[in-house]
Amino acid sequence: MRLQRYRAWMLLCAAPAALFPLGSGAQEVLRDWQIGGSLTAALEGYSDAGDPAQSPFAERTTFGFMEADLNLSRQVSPFERFSGQFFGVLVDNPFRSNFDGFVAERAKAEWEKGDGAVPFRLEAGDIFALTTARTSRRSLKGLQLEIQPRIGILPGWQHSIIGFWGINQATYRQVDFDDDQTIGASWLMSQGRSGNLAFNLVTNRLGAGANNVAAERLQTVGSVAADRAFDLRGQSLEWKGEVGFLFGDDLAGNRIDDTGAGLFTEVRGRDQSLPLDYSVRFDQFDSDYRPNGAAVSAGRRSLSGNAGWRFDTGLALRGRARWDRDGFGRANHTDTISSGLNLAGPLDPGFGTVMNGTFDASVIRTANEAGTVRTTTHAASANLSAPLPNGLFGRVGYQVQAIRALNAEPTLSGTATFGVDRSFAFSDVVGTLSPSLSWRRTNGGNAEGDELILGLGASVERGALSARGNYRFAKQIRETAGADTVTNSVNGSLNWQQGRHAFALEADFSVTAREAARASQPLKLAARYTFSFDKAPGSGLFDAPLATQQGFAAVEVPAESGIFDLAALAPNSSLQAVLQNLTDAGLRGGQAQADGLIVYETPVLANVALRQRLALLHKGARFRKAALVIDPSNPGDATALQNDFQAVLGELVAAYGAPSGTFERGDFAGDVVQAIDDGDLIRIAEWRTASGTLRLGIPRRLDRQVRIEVHHARSFRPPTITLWGLDAVN
16 A cells, blocks of 8 residues: 555544543634634545556555635724634645645635724735736735825825735745736726726746746836726717836747836726616727736737617527737738627417527637638527426527638537426425537538537435536537547436535546547546634634634625625525515516526626526525526636636636635646646635625536535535536536
């Protein structure tokens, strides 16, 4: 038996010792603190009876690790608050961490005091360095200080000055201060809705030898940003603008002492009497405007617009158009013109059954000045769902895409999907069965052929015990290039939770047979035990039940943000009140897809042109949580998935401000589907709300479908437990 196996059992045996209550003296010191968290002991086994060259596992043995997740806060007064977060792991598992022993992955301490001569907030540890999306928007490990001074020479203005310093590091082990170091400041002057003005300055340094940089790279970016909301002839309008300049080194082009400029302006509007909203946006970034940590496309000039109308029935119609010029100012620039139309919401075809659906059609044309590139892509999709007789719920969808490129064979692909959900109840056992079928045909190009996928999902719940499982059969037939492939996979989880204790078993097994190659048969088994603890101020560490957690600071959403406020849907509230909240906002047509699940087909994020479903989870008349499920444009493409995630993150940051916490692991590269399934790619951002936590991420799902999801719940399990996706929404 390998040493790793001994260490795994040693860690598991040591777990109960870590769960003993703190001494009376320590509990007295912490009596005024609100404390929550968990300790998790895990054992994972990996094997593969097939071809080692095809196996996703470099090691085939058993590993163990322990994780600690801690959140604490103390409200000294209505204006003063201390808080802290910590997440670390004791590990000897190459699949879990590149390090052995104890690894602190996330830590943060925060002190906020609003009743002093100068109100301030001080953060140390994991910070989110946000000035604007075009200067800095990234997670760092460092320090951040915000002060709100009263400056008498500018009456009527409120001021917020933020300064930060940090390094781009994944953990607190082997910290390299030469590796991507950033220092910045931002001064925001605000008159509320009448207008805001911000000055931003950020400097980034890459040391010699860091990130494969041969010599030190230094760049500085500064910007002036402003926004104002106003009313004009029955329209509620909001204008935003920013001008930025960069001087320094371009890592991508390996150029020294470059100068670049960026320009952004946008107008969003809503009609005060009609259900109409719209926006127009212009961006321009020089090819040398490449700030490290910013979300910009260098060398691009863009003009985009969209408009939406929501009917009384809840149906939403939205049109969009965009023009991009890449390499502007150069002789051989490339232009991309795209347009699209989307219709989503409840539909009544007159058959006595109201359906939920979405229809989307788009055209994208790309051409360069030299005439060597000319591509036209037509795409259309339709997805419908509706209740069926005998307690069934059906889903059907079809997507078609045609690509015509210069000097290339045209390609035409179509994908048809069918699915049925069947809820059942027997005594105190409830569950759902979900068979599905997907068939894809591609004509032309190197991928010509067929792909057939059969699936069967199941979930069962009885009291504190629940189980989920998924079977998937996939057959790929290639008629031009590539080998035929057949994959059978089975995965599932068994969960038991009672009070503070939770136990989970997970299994993932697949057999992949490729033409003229030996089959791969990877198997992963995992067992986890989690002990959760939570106390309210004034009680002992184990005195209060978990449901007493409270005291989060609320976030506010501007009316002009173009987003429905998910944080307004409070967990543990009345389901009827939540449904009324949605009705008042114009969202109608929710369907009971299964017991305890209501789904709306609606664009919650108006400026994100991706399919979105709003799901409400409830138990009887009690609302549990809300979830927004977003389909990426191309789940298997790393760059496209990263861009889609950044677009959703940008909308949430614009609405809710900087996240209160983030967790990142891995990069958007290679096989992102496998990386998400293995837990090697994790992206999480969280915001505290008045009733819980709003979480954005790309969770792992049993059906291996990649979805971007936003959940609003009372609390969440640690970020490394990635199996939190909503499998019931397909």
